[in-house]
Amino acid sequence: MTRYIMRRLLIAIPTLIAMSFILFMILALAPGDPLSQFAANPAVPPEVRENIKRSLGLDQPVPVRYVRWLNNAVRGDLGYSFASRIPVTDLIKQRLPTTLWIVGTAYFLAVILAIPIGVISAYRKYSVFDQSATTFAFIGFSVPTFFTGTLFIIIFSVKLGWLPFIYDSTLKVTNLQSLIEFLKMSIMPIAVLCLFQMATLMRFTRASMLDNLPQDYVRTARAKGLGEHTVVVGHVLRNSLIPVVTLIALSLPAIFTGAIVTEQIFRVPGVGDLLINSIFNSDTPVVMGIVFISAVLVVVCNFLVDIIYGFLDPRIKYD
Numbered sequence: 075m076t077r078y079i080m081r082r083l084l085i086a087i088p089t090l091i092a093m094s095f096i097l098f099m100i101l102a103l104a105p106g107d108p109l110s111q112f113a114a115n116p117a118v119p120p121e122v123r124e125n126i127k128r129s130l131g132l133d134q135p136v137p138v139r140y141v142r143w144l145n146n147a148v149r150g151d152l153g154y155s156f157a158s159r160i161p162v163t164d165l166i167k168q169r170l171p172t173t174l175w176i177v178g179t180a181y182f183l184a185v186i187l188a189i190p191i192g193v194i195s196a197y198r199k200y201s202v203f204d205q206s207a208t209t210f211a212f213i214g215f216s217v218p219t220f221f222t223g224t225l226f227i228i229i230f231s232v233k234l235g236w237l238p239f240i241y242d243s244t245l246k247v248t249n250l251q252s253l254i255e256f257l258k259m260s261i262m263p264i265a266v267l268c269l270f271q272m273a274t275l276m277r278f279t280r281a282s283m284l285d286n287l288p289q290d291y292v293r294t295a296r297a298k299g300l301g302e303h304t305v306v307v308g309h310v311l312r313n314s315l316i317p318v319v320t321l322i323a324l325s326l327p328a329i330f331t332g333a334i335v336t337e338q339i340f341r342v343p344g345v346g347d348l349l350i351n352s353i354f355n356s357d358t359p360v361v362m363g364i365v366f367i368s369a370v371l372v373v374v375c376n377f378l379v380d381i382i383y384g385f386l387d388p389r390i391k392y393d
Contacts, residue, residue: 082380086373093369094147095140101358102136143362152363157355162363166345170330172243173344176260176337177329180267185322188272192279193311196287207276214273219266223339226262237262241342263340267333271325278321282314316383323379327371 134142143153152162195207231239238259247253286292287310295305334346341347345364352360 079381082377086377090370090373091144094144094366097362097365097369098140098143099136101362102139104356104358147366152366153359155352155357155360157352157357157360162359165348165360166363166367169343169345169348172241172342173337173346174329176263176342176344177267177333179260180264180333181271181325181329183264183268184271184275187268188275189279189315189318191272192276193283193306193314195276196280196283197306199284204280207280211273211277211280214269215277218335219270219333220335220339222269223262223266223336226266227339230262239340241340243343263333263336263342266336266339275318275321278318279314282317283310286310286314319382320379323375324372326375327368330368330371 146153150163154161155165158165191207195204198204227239230237236258238255239262241259241263242255245252245256245259247256292305292310295309296302300308330345333344334350336342337344337346338350349361349364351357352364
């Protein structure tokens with residue numbers, strides 16, 4: 075196991091460096107000028123714009139800028155925002171709690187609901203429960219989140235007036251009334267994301283369970299006199315979780331980067347909203363910081379999944 079971990083770490087480091095280099099080059103060559111706001115202002119003379127460009131390091135060649143960025147990123151410094159002149163890490167820290175609350179809660183609810191529903195749906199194949207769950211799943215991952223979000227706003231905000239359709243980031247929870255208002259404005263964005271993720275995970279769980287239920291080891295476990303709950307949960311579900319864990323792990327970085335479409339619909343000031351605004355403003359340090367952290371999380375989650383495989387399936391060995 076130790077050799078395997080060291081080998082994966084040695085592979086992960088050059089992978090992250092190559093990914094960061096490609097991302098940096100793409101952003102450096104992308105159209106857009108972070109100084110366009112000054113260029114459109116006749117009161118700002120050209121020499122002032124050149125001084126600003128020099129202070130931001132934009133007058134240097136792209137490879138030099140990349141080496142400087144990588145050297146700072148290793149120490150945890152992702153640079154400064156071109157638009158606000160605030161450290162990128164501080165901007166992300168300001169938005170991260172909101173994203174973790176909305177996206178993290180939605181994903182947590184999706185996991186704890188989807189797996190039991192998928193297991194029951196597969197165990198009671200073609201039953202009324204299975205057909206109802208399958209119909210819900212098809213609708214859930216077929217309808218895009220922007221449509222579901224708009225539909226929720228029309229029904230629960232415009233028609234019924236039950237829930238606010240805009241997320242109020244200035245609201246402070248100080249008493250029971252403010253807590254209720256906070257929960258009310260969080261319901262729709264969490265529900266939209268939860269429905270989509272739950273439908274996908276449920277179908278994966280059901281399909282994997284159906285593949286394992288007819289296997290020989292299941293018949294052997296039943297022939298040995300094991301209870302049905304032990305057979306289904308302790309044996310079938312354990313082996314069926316391998317593709318589900320892979321899907322969960324690959325989706326976990328989205329908890330950090332946020333749900334861009336949903337955050338735009340409900341005006342949630344999360345990391346996804348920050349990413350979109352930074353792209354529009356050509357604020358490359360912020361875009362680079364968010365995308366690079368997401369890439370790091372993808373590599374880390376894949377590494378953790380490989381470790382978890384060994385616990386879920388004893389046939390997997392690490393040489």
